[in-house]
Amino acid sequence: MSRLRTAALVGNPNAGKSALFNALTGARQKIANYPGVTVERKAGRLVLPSGEPVELTDLPGAYGLHPTSPDEEVTAKVIMGRFPGEAAPEVLVVVLDASNLEQHLVFAQEVIALGKPTVVALNMIDLAERDGLVLDPAALETALGVPVIPTVAVRRRGLDELIGAIAAAEERKAEHHRPFVDQTERRVTAHAIAAAAIVSETQRHRLHARLDRVLLHPWLGPVILFALLFVVFQAVFAGAQPFVDALDGGAGWLHDRVKDAMAPSLARDFLTDGVISGVGSVVVFLPQILILFFFILAMEASGYMARAAFLMDRMMAGVGLSGRSFIPLLSSFACAIPGIMATRSITDPKDRLTTILIAPLMTCSARLPVYAVIIAAFIPNRNVGLGVGLQGLVLLALYVAGIVGAMAVALVLRRSITKGAASGFIMELPKYQLPRARDLAIGLFQRAWIFLRRAGTIIFMVTVVLWLLLNFPRAHEGESQIDASIAGHVANGLAVVVEPIGFNRDMALALIPAMAAREVAVSALATTYAVQATDDDATAQQLGARLKSHWTLPMALAFLAWFVFAPQCMSTIAVTRRETNGWRWPAFMLGYLFVLAYVAAGVTYWAARAAGL
């Protein structure tokens, strides 16, 4: 018997499955999607006492085998061996929250009734004890007819016993089918089994009820949430800056070293200006993404995330979404990519699609360099009273424009294209827990790896294509390379299209490379206006002066309005394609965002002209 055996963790959401999975498999995990769906497949390796390896998968949390969400559907199909290309796990490990037995035993009974080799992990037994609950695992074992092992995943308690039981469960293979019982009957049985397994129940106050009294307070709760969000934003934008600068410096250093080391040639330019600058411009966002994810993972692991969803639900309901959309949209302020990936926690498919479609309207950090350059050049640094600067006010207006635009789009979409039954908001609010550093570290590492892999593939490819478009065919003597290039010719055609909204040819040209990543617009403009400067600050200053002599204020404002809405990011389109399983929705996203951007820029331009600016 040398073949790799399989086992899977199943259980209700919030049973502590992920923590148990991390404890059993360590950091050696493979994360992918189940084919055809955007449900994460987490697999790792577990070693039995005999030295035999077992592939352990962490199935998505479910409340039953009759699915109400894509996650539950995957779990049900995999367990029953009906998922195409996925062998049914040989051993099922049912994970129960020890302090919530009567709820968790409902699904457990359903799984045990399948007659497959099954082991029960009575998890988080320490939290149950903290709640004043004393349990009798032996009584539970008798009632359920399968081995019950008390575990505390985060303290690594009971792991060896659990692994031993998994090994033994395979040899048992005794199947005994039970008659079909329906949900209500299972619930009655669950009550009885739980009552029999509870030895004593001390009436002790619960920490989470007291925390909720503050954190879910109708007035205090939102204030605390917004204060927390303020801290997160500060950390993402200010705290990440030294690391961003260091990475930027590193890319610049590498760029210069390669430039010095190689003879001037097209290949050298390709490596330095194409590959290193292009991929580097995206990798610099890694610190911000990691800091953001640190907070998101910590909020999730502590149980606060569900409370944030609760507090924001009313507001989101106003535009036809639910509280679950809040976190993905919040993440999108750093970058739409992790934001769109975070929509996986939204159970309703129509809600999820709407959230994906509006995520790019949240002002991501890549827009900041563009905003900064244009605002510095065209908006006077004037105090409008109360110590509020006009420049800051314009920046805030751009952020607000994005949010208002997103809400308006959601409202329209939910009444037309993504119309569906009232999107409900039903979710369990898990118990508060102190997040474990090890689990946070594993989560952060996985996010960083996904991001870097993307930078190394999609973003790399797009960068290469753009570089080719900008550099071929080669310019003749005395002609600028950009004018001669394919991109230059495209810009000539594009200029006709964008002329009605006040854009000149140089602006049209800047839009092309900015398709890869928005912030590239700055360097593209710098190239166009032949800015030669030694460092970034000087570039920005010189560029500002040049822009001022070539653009009017209405043109600049129109350019800003364009960037609020335009889908200037190939990676977002790529991740949307992956998350929606096809080109249909990314194509729709691209289309509607361009239309919005065009209209917004046009309205801004002509309104500014009419106002005599």
Next chain:
Amino acid sequence: MTLDLLPVGQSARIVAVDWARLVDEEAQRLRSLGLEPGAVVAVAHRGVFAGKDPIALSIGRMTVALRRVHAMAMTVEPIAEAADFTEAFAVAAE
């Protein structure tokens, strides 16, 4: 009365659920969380700012968030005993 009218802290038994008022997936999700006739619940929190949505219910040792529209489909019967003994004890002890 319906669940949405239950005062915060008051325990009640669900006596009937008008499943027809709910979307299938929602009905199933509520059931899988144990919100069906016979269950004893209490409203733990209601609303943000001056609003009445959403509602957080205590059921057993769980807290479940739902919207007012869901609560409106559930008929409840207030009961004297606390749904959540530990919660009641905490309040009494303070």
